[in-house]
Amino acid sequence: MPELERELRDLAGTLEFPATPDLAARVRRDLPAQPRPLWPRRLALAVGVAFLALALGLAVSPARSAILRFFGIGSVQIEFVERLPEVRLTSPLELGAEIDPADAPFTLLQSDLLGDPDGVYLRDGVVTLLYGSPERVRLLVSQIADGGSAPAIAKKLVGTGTSVELVEIPGVAEPGVWIRGRPHVLLLPGGPPRLAGDTLLWTRDFVTLRLEGAQSREQAVEIAESIR
Amino acid sequence: MGRARFQTEEGRGNPTPLQGVEGEVVGRPRDEAELVARAQRGDDDAYEELVRMHQEIAFRVAYVHTRSAADAEEAAHDGFVKAYRALRRFRRGRPFRPWLLAIVANEARNRRRSAGRRQALALRAADQIRPGDAAPSPEAAVLESERRALLLEAVDRLSEEHRLVVACRYLLDLSEEETASALGIRKGTVKSRLSRALERLRKEVGDA
Numbered sequence: 001m002p003e004l005e006r007e008l009r010d011l012a013g014t015l016e017f018p019a020t021p022d023l024a025a026r027v028r029r030d031l032p033a034q035p036r037p038l039w040p041r042r043l044a045l046a047v048g049v050a051f052l053a054l055a056l057g058l059a060v061s062p063a064r065s066a067i068l069r070f071f072g073i074g075s076v077q078i079e080f081v082e083r084l085p086e087v088r089l090t091s092p093l094e095l096g097a098e099i100d101p102a103d104a105p106f107t108l109l110q111s112d113l114l115g116d117p118d119g120v121y122l123r124d125g126v127v128t129l130l131y132g133s134p135e136r137v138r139l140l141v142s143q144i145a146d147g148g149s150a151p152a153i154a155k156k157l158v159g160t161g162t163s164v165e166l167v168e169i170p171g172v173a174e175p176g177v178w179i180r181g182r183p184h185v186l187l188l189p190g191g192p193p194r195l196a197g198d199t200l201l202w203t204r205d206f207v208t209l210r211l212e213g214a215q216s217r218e219q220a221v222e223i224a225e226s227i228r
Numbered sequence: 229m230g231r232a233r234f235q236t237e238e239g240r241g242n243p244t245p246l247q248g249v250e251g252e253v254v255g256r257p258r259d260e261a262e263l264v265a266r267a268q269r270g271d272d273d274a275y276e277e278l279v280r281m282h283q284e285i286a287f288r289v290a291y292v293h294t295r296s297a298a299d300a301e302e303a304a305h306d307g308f309v310k311a312y313r314a315l316r317r318f319r320r321g322r323p324f325r326p327w328l329l330a331i332v333a334n335e336a337r338n339r340r341r342s343a344g345r346r347q348a349l350a351l352r353a354a355d356q357i358r359p360g361d362a363a364p365s366p367e368a369a370v371l372e373s374e375r376r377a378l379l380l381e382a383v384d385r386l387s388e389e390h391r392l393v394v395a396c397r398y399l400l401d402l403s404e405e406e407t408a409s410a411l412g413i414r415k416g417t418v419k420s421r422l423s424r425a426l427e428r429l430r431k432e433v434g435d436a
Contacts, residue, residue, distance in 0.1 A: 001424075004426060004429060004433075005398065005426065007375075007376075007379060008383075008394065008399065008429075009398050011376055011378075011379055011380060011383075011399065012398060012400070012401055014351050014376055014401045015349055015350070015351060015380075015399060016349075016351060017288055017291060017349075018291065018297035018300070020283055020284040020287045020288070021287065021304075021306055022281055022283070023283045023286075023301070023304055023308060024276050024277075024280040024283060025276075026281040026305060027275075027276070027279045027305055027308040027309060028272060028275070028276045028279070028311075030305070031272055031275065031309065031310070031312055032312070032313060046260070056258070065394070092380075099414070103408075103414055103415055103416075105330075105409075105412060105413070105414065106318065106327075106330065107318060107319055107322060107407075109317060110319075115349045122414075151321035158353055169287050174231045190285065204317060205313070205314045205316055205317040206310075206313075206314040207317060222260065223334055228317070
């Protein structure tokens with residue numbers, strides 16, 4: 001080992017760190033009771049969606065592309081706009097750099113149903129599992145960890161002609177959101193905007209997931225249930 | 229070397245035999261996997277034991293980020309509570325420590341901007357002799373001690389990014405994977421950032 005590195009390691013042994021507090025007892029006391037209460041969040045989301053449906057119905061905005069309303073699920077923000085921005089078609093998709101799944105910035109959730117993905121990509125904290133090939137995508141599963149190093153916020157712009165529904169996913173505490181109908185615009189950090197098809201969004205513990213490419217809402221839910 | 233010191237306190241109240249940091253990196257004891265599995269089933273005793281096993285490294289990782297003992301304690305505490313809530317998404321068989329440190333470090337980063345005095349890392353006053361070495365002559369001991377102080381000051385003067393990667397990898401003896409988790413960067417970035425930080429340090433203090 002080069003000398004400087006050896007010196008640094010030696011230095012470690014002579015450092016004076018503040019005494020480690022005994023956290024175990026305090027943490028134990030502060031652990032959330034099980035099962036965790038889920039109603040407040042669920043209710044808030046339901047009210048949010050109802051409110052949005054109302055806002056879409058009224059849709060009287062002075063600026064043509066004004067944002068009508070937005071709400072968020074996990075790390076994804078959904079904005080309802082009257083008109084979608086122009087989006088250039090990108091092919092193949094720009095998902096970021098291909099990585100080894102072991103190098104993902106957080107532990108990826110995996111699906112027993114889908115098996116190993118054909119490619120794993122990372123761009124600014126968003127990890128995307130690709131099934132198929134970049135040219136012929138069968139399915140995309142993106143994962144964003146809450147509280148990663150960079151606050152990765154993905155945005156979805158939804159125009160009229162696209163509907164947003166709450167869906168229950170078995171085994172998942174909080175309901176997900178199913179966006180279907182006319183394509184919507186997806187903005188991921190660091191990437192160009194692109195049009196996206198029917199998409200399921202949900203959170204499992206501290207990860208926000210986004211599934212695109214399912215043939216139906218039922219199939220999307222079935223896949224979502226398998227990702228853990 | 230210095231590792232021996234880290235173990236002494238870490239082993240407190242720990243049913244597993246004392247082990248070097250290398251041991252932890254290569255494979256945590258089977259006990260840990262068992263504790264994680266029990267905690268995932270809702271066994272709070274098991275989780276408390278996990279906290280005890282990792283509280284020292286968690287606190288120190290938080291401390292190198294916040295440079296305030298009070299902030300580090302809060303960050304480590306909150307990190308452990310959050311990790312508990314996220315425990316169901318932890319995949320068994322994967323190393324627990326990098327996963328935990330990522331959560332704790334994130335808490336620490338969120339507190340870094342809070343007001344309060346920032347402390348620099350300090351050398352233990354009485355510690356001039358490396359355990360296991362033959363006792364050096366008094367002159368050599370003084371030289372070594374001066375050299376260490378110089379090196380530590382140079383580490384302290386590095387940019388935040390470089391200081392953290394050096395602190396995690398060398399001063400806390402984290403593995404590359406753990407360093408990547410604690411800093412929220414990729415392993416490749418750890419390597420390149422570390423090599424730039426070492427280059428910088430070499431310019432400041434030279435090789436011994």
